[in-house]
Amino acid sequence: MNPLISEHMPFFIKREMEKIAEQVQPLMKRNSRYILFAFPLMLVGGINLIIMAFQGNWSEDMLPIAVTYALIASIGMALYKEAKHVNKKIHQIGKEHMIERIKTSHVVADDKKKAYINMVKEHSKMSLQIFFNFLTEENKEKQDTFS
Numbered sequence: 001m002n003p004l005i006s007e008h009m010p011f012f013i014k015r016e017m018e019k020i021a022e023q024v025q026p027l028m029k030r031n032s033r034y035i036l037f038a039f040p041l042m043l044v045g046g047i048n049l050i051i052m053a054f055q056g057n058w059s060e061d062m063l064p065i066a067v068t069y070a071l072i073a074s075i076g077m078a079l080y081k082e083a084k085h086v087n088k089k090i091h092q093i094g095k096e097h098m099i100e101r102i103k104t105s106h107v108v109a110d111d112k113k114k115a116y117i118n119m120v121k122e123h124s125k126m127s128l129q130i131f132f133n134f135l136t137e138e139n140k141e142k143q144d145t146f147s
Contacts, residue, residue, distance in 0.1 A: 012139045013132055020097050024090045031086040038079035045073025095120060098131045107141045108134070 009017070048069040052062065102108075102116050116134045120127045 010136075010139070013135050016101065016131070016135060020094050023097060024093050027086055027090050027093070031083050031090065034079045034083035034086065038076045038083060041072050041076025042080065043076075045069045045071070045076060049073065091124070095124070095127055098127060102131075102134055105134075105138055107138050107145070112137070 046069075049066065052058075052066055052069070098120050099117050102113050102120070105113060108116075116130060119130045123130060
């Protein structure tokens with residue numbers, strides 16, 4: 001189970017979080033692979049270049065080794081940058097799902113739905129909490145309707 005989905009969450013929130021997790025799961029795997037390889041490559045390349053620079057006895061024989069270490073470090077940096085782009089895409093997919101889910105609600109009034117959508121769009125850092133508030137309000141209104 002996804003560590004983001006806590007055991008202490010209500011069922012209706014857990015269900016929506018699982019839907020989001022299903023959509024972003026392939027991207028999360030790719031992102032973690034990029035990160036897994038990026039940092040060691042950057043460390044190996046960068047540290048070895050620094051060690052070679054401080055040794056001070058440069059010769060033409062060391063040039064291919066230095067180029068190799070620079071290439072390793074640059075591949076690590078490229079993977080890290082790609083991981084950042086994938087991470088942005090993960091957040092965008094999650095935000096789009098939240099907005100679509102708010103739009104398709106038949107329980108909450110239209111003016112409240114528009115307010116929640118605007119809050120999700122404007123407050124990117126707090127969008128998950130805003131979505132939880134929406135789901136809680138929707139669940140409360142469903143219970144009030146069926147009671």
